[in-house]
Amino acid sequence: xxxxxxxxLVFPGMTFQVVCGLGFEWLxxxxxxxxxxxxxxxxxxxxxxxxxxxxxEDLLPKGANEMVAAFLPLLSLSAVLTAGLYIPIAGFSPxxxxxxxxxxxxxxxxxxxxxxxxxxxxVGIYSILGGGRSLLQFFSYEVPLLIALSGPAILAxxxxxSGVMSAQAxxxxxxxxxxxxxxxxxxxxxxxxxxxxxxxxxxxxEVVGGSLTEFTGAKLAFWxxxxxxxxxxxxxxxxxxxxxxxxxxxxxxxxxxxxAQCLIMILILSTTSSVFARLRIDQLAGLGWRILVPLxxxxxxxxxxxxx
Amino acid sequence: MQNxxxxxxxxxxxxxxxxxxxxxDISGEKVLGGSMRLGYVHRGIERLxxxxxxxxxxxxxxxxxxxxxxVHTTTYCYAVEALLGIEIPPRAQYIRALxxxxxxxxxxxxxxxxxxxxxxxxxxxxxxxxxxxxxLDIMEAISGGRVSHAANQIGGVSFNLDKAQxxxxxxxxxxxxxxxxxxxxxxxxxxxxxxxxQGVAPVSAEMIRQYCVVGPIARASGVDIDLRRDDPLPxxxxxxxxxxxxxxxxxxxxxxxxxxxxRESLNxxxxxxxxxxxxxxxxxxxxKVPPGEAIIRxxxxxxxxxxxxxxxxxxNPARVKIRTPTLSALSMIPAQLAAIQVAxxxxxxxxxxxxxxxxxx
Amino acid sequence: xxxxxxxxxxxxxxxxxxxxxxxxxxxxxxxxELPETYxxxxxxxxxxxxxxxLCVRDCPAQGLELVKKSRHEFKLIHxxxxxxxxxxxxxSCRRKAISHSNQLVGSTSNPEALVVVLKEKEDExxx
Numbered sequence: 043x044x045x046x047x048x049x050x051l052v053f054p055g056m057t058f059q060v061v062c063g064l065g066f067e068w069l070x071x072x073x074x075x076x077x078x079x080x081x082x083x084x085x086x087x088x089x090x091x092x093x094x095x096x097x098x099e100d101l102l103p104k105g106a107n108e109m110v111a112a113f114l115p116l117l118s119l120s121a122v123l124t125a126g127l128y129i130p131i132a133g134f135s136p137x138x139x140x141x142x143x144x145x146x147x148x149x150x151x152x153x154x155x156x157x158x159x160x161x162x163x164x165v166g167i168y169s170i171l172g173g174g175r176s177l178l179q180f181f182s183y184e185v186p187l188l189i190a191l192s193g194p195a196i197l198a199x200x201x202x203x204s205g206v207m208s209a210q211a212x213x214x215x216x217x218x219x220x221x222x223x224x225x226x227x228x229x230x231x232x233x234x235x236x237x238x239x240x241x242x243x244x245x246x247x248e249v250v251g252g253s254l255t256e257f258t259g260a261k262l263a264f265w266x267x268x269x270x271x272x273x274x275x276x277x278x279x280x281x282x283x284x285x286x287x288x289x290x291x292x293x294x295x296x297x298x299x300x301x302a303q304c305l306i307m308i309l310i311l312s313t314t315s316s317v318f319a320r321l322r323i324d325q326l327a328g329l330g331w332r333i334l335v336p337l338x339x340x341x342x343x344x345x346x347x348x349x350x
Numbered sequence: 351m352q353n354x355x356x357x358x359x360x361x362x363x364x365x366x367x368x369x370x371x372x373x374x375d376i377s378g379e380k381v382l383g384g385s386m387r388l389g390y391v392h393r394g395i396e397r398l399x400x401x402x403x404x405x406x407x408x409x410x411x412x413x414x415x416x417x418x419x420x421v422h423t424t425t426y427c428y429a430v431e432a433l434l435g436i437e438i439p440p441r442a443q444y445i446r447a448l449x450x451x452x453x454x455x456x457x458x459x460x461x462x463x464x465x466x467x468x469x470x471x472x473x474x475x476x477x478x479x480x481x482x483x484x485x486l487d488i489m490e491a492i493s494g495g496r497v498s499h500a501a502n503q504i505g506g507v508s509f510n511l512d513k514a515q516x517x518x519x520x521x522x523x524x525x526x527x528x529x530x531x532x533x534x535x536x537x538x539x540x541x542x543x544x545x546x547x548q549g550v551a552p553v554s555a556e557m558i559r560q561y562c563v564v565g566p567i568a569r570a571s572g573v574d575i576d577l578r579r580d581d582p583l584p585x586x587x588x589x590x591x592x593x594x595x596x597x598x599x600x601x602x603x604x605x606x607x608x609x610x611x612x613r614e615s616l617n618x619x620x621x622x623x624x625x626x627x628x629x630x631x632x633x634x635x636x637x638k639v640p641p642g643e644a645i646i647r648x649x650x651x652x653x654x655x656x657x658x659x660x661x662x663x664x665x666n667p668a669r670v671k672i673r674t675p676t677l678s679a680l681s682m683i684p685a686q687l688a689a690i691q692v693a694x695x696x697x698x699x700x701x702x703x704x705x706x707x708x709x710x711x
Numbered sequence: 712x713x714x715x716x717x718x719x720x721x722x723x724x725x726x727x728x729x730x731x732x733x734x735x736x737x738x739x740x741x742x743x744e745l746p747e748t749y750x751x752x753x754x755x756x757x758x759x760x761x762x763x764x765l766c767v768r769d770c771p772a773q774g775l776e777l778v779k780k781s782r783h784e785f786k787l788i789h790x791x792x793x794x795x796x797x798x799x800x801x802x803s804c805r806r807k808a809i810s811h812s813n814q815l816v817g818s819t820s821n822p823e824a825l826v827v828v829l830k831e832k833e834d835e836x837x838x
Contacts, residue, residue, distance in 0.1 A: 320470030
């Protein structure tokens, strides 16, 4: 009982994910600042921002559904935290079962849908525009992402993340067999996180803050936390699916390699967000359905042929 | 076309740092049209100028615009000097031109940064503004003010350049040139910027003439006007430079025109520093201005600035009329807002390089 | 190769930026370097000031005030909150009594507290 609570609340559950999420935000902002020749925030800045947001007045425009608006960020946060619970951290996975990859993917798409609903219930013009855009974007990136993530599962003949990892221990990291799938999964992840260059639903100069325009105070803080935890969960998932390293003798060495891989992923995410310009929504839809989906299908076909 | 909604842009909006209010009608992701309201920063400067003397007005008119402050005072001072019938020393003319060109560099870099920011390239924004800071540093070091330089006086400029300062300007400009060259290479070859700006809301040369639009926007549509060449104030009649034009008239053409004008201005700065004559920078001007009228035009970073000055022989001007380039460009916005997407609104609005403070005065 | 370099020009620019030190400073903790010629706080040389009032007449912001009791008895008051730090007073002054230092003027919530009497001259027979 105590052990399960520890898994749930401390490691690899809530506390660990939240700390990693805040750490991700800091690293991302610091890297971006360095790319832009700025000093950047100190390490405690994300936490300070959270605390500041919690102390702010919490209000919504007239006509908004307060209950739903308060419930949505909490629902998203619990969804991504639950998803994070099933992802092995440096090979350590206390609650793994066959088929958990599908559960993770389902839970990971909850925040996007909640984001859409948040735009609708908070009645602002920009919120509705941003909500609609987030749904459009969801249809563009989600399909190639799902196809790309099913590649490793097909190759490993297992729909559990631990199963994919143990298959990689024998065959080697799957990025060697499906680099295309890895790139597609990265694009999908960027789309999921609504980061530059796929930050169409919250593009500041077009729709102000997107769905979250009208959110303030603690609700906004929770939304930020959702995005950060979602980012870190996505990074963990991609590292496990594509870059799993065979288990070392020493657990610290395994953890070190895992950490290094995550840092490289964050570096890639920050670099892409500062190098590419935002796409228009029609450009994104074209990219998603004309380029990414055929490529993803091609990758899966190659994987299936490899398995035969 | 049933679900037509209007989105407000401004006067407080992340897109426009300028106090301008627009209502844009959209349907889904399509823009149907728009209207706008002006006058949020009307300060009554023309009227205020009639209540102050000519010397105080130099500093008042510097506050017309926060970006192109120097070119406004330069034009005003040339107008007062025309009324007085005095000619300022050549060195003062060159220093005024130097400040004008530095201001053009800083204004164009600012604009390039803002455009990049609106299409999601925050990195280019930061790098452009970093480079722009060098040009501001020069102006701060020689005149004492970063934005409000207070460099002009009636009868000349308020400072002279010594050897060390001239050397500092030369070396800073050559550093700036390497930085700007790198930045402009990035901007001119960046495919993402190209994809977002090419073909967005092109403006034909006829439309430019119809709306009397001036400056880089007109030059980007193939209208070959530049007051530095067409009606030069001294010392531009002695300086060699190219007038950049482009045929397309879309946001990408405006980007290219401004990028190349920045290069051209850097060359001009070098020429000015090389050709600058020695001598005095100030002649004494009487406080009372004889009755008469004067019209002086000059080329600001955004286009033609027009000053009309009437004097009735007292210490205060009887009328100061200022026309700034932004007003005509603003009138063209509703026409440009047809048949574009919501994602193109920032590109269209930023592409014009609005300065609402100039337009409202 | 040249084309490739052009294609990734922004990438190479940010890699350069990663190596170079940041250009911004953490302002309240790092001192700003202002150029020698910066127009900052106003200083006056009381020996030179005669109370002629030229600076007051040309000040565009009514930042200076001259309270004159007699020819030799006057007060020159400076209101920093109104001052635009334009430098016109130092240009207008015939005796070069008024000038700018390159020190920043601090901000305050009470502008009245910043008002300084630059020059107070009592008549010698009275004082």
